[in-house]
Amino acid sequence: MTVPKAHSAATAAQPIEAAAEGQAEALNGLRPARDATLDTARLNLILNDLRLPAIKTLWPDFASRADKEGWPAARFLAALAEHEIAERARRRIARHLDEAHLPLGKTLESFDFDAVPMVSKAQIMALAAGDTWLEQGANVIMFGPPGGGKSHLAAALGMALVENGWRVLFTRTTDLVQKLQIARRNLDLEAAIAKLDKYHLLICDDLAYVTKDQAETSVLFELIGARYERRSLLITANQPFGEWNKVFPDQAMTLAAVDRLVHHATILEMNVESYRRREALERKRGPGRPASRATAKSSP
């Protein structure tokens, strides 16, 4: 078996006119079958070089269908090109899903909106499209006690946004703060924050878990300032704004941070009992009840 030169299909190819002539002859059925095989091998090399894997996989089938059904050449070419584009979009989304570090299995489909009656499904679906708010660098803030579904809903929203073509990073706020602190120590904070610009949405899960010594360096404040009106943040927190003092070095900085965050923000109060606890209780009570009727925590 002869191994084709792998470094470049271009070097393996004949001059363009000669090749075109050759192809035309082959199409006319004038060339022996052995040469058609060579053309096929070379075409596959060229498609590799041009990074067109979908066309490479699909063209033999499409070509035989086109021959059988008498497609015009333009239709054949357009069909292949469309598949390449669709495949590229699929790969890009897969890459963005991979880099987003979203927790597994937290989707909008698996989110029980009945359990959080104060959150409107229509509003979340509108946010999932992304367009206006991400373009304006607006924010989303989710408040509520542990187990109320903040992380789930944040991740689900993140996933829907990635599927709609946006770039998202999901991170625990303490992990992010730790990374930014290291960058600051290396005099690299500005670059580290700028690097996060590629994400249209940065999901900072559990803001209130930032520890006191983490709060003392103001990296979170600088991040909020840098993204203000440019790039969006989604923050989840167990504690209301009034208790964010321990997240920032001082009162003035807390106020300034909250001010910037809420200037353009959707605030979701998810004041419900722990979903898991409710599920466990309902399991104990036995079958026959839907597992999702919400009890607002603040109700008497």
Ligand code: ADP
């Ligand atoms: P929080 O971040 O508010 O503490 P989580 O999102 O971690 O809460 O929710 C705790 C668990 O309960 C997770 O496994 C989550 O998937 C599930 N859960 C919470 N709320 C809902 C809901 N409305 N529908 C479906 N699952 C939910």
Ligand code: MG
């Ligand atoms: Mg959480």
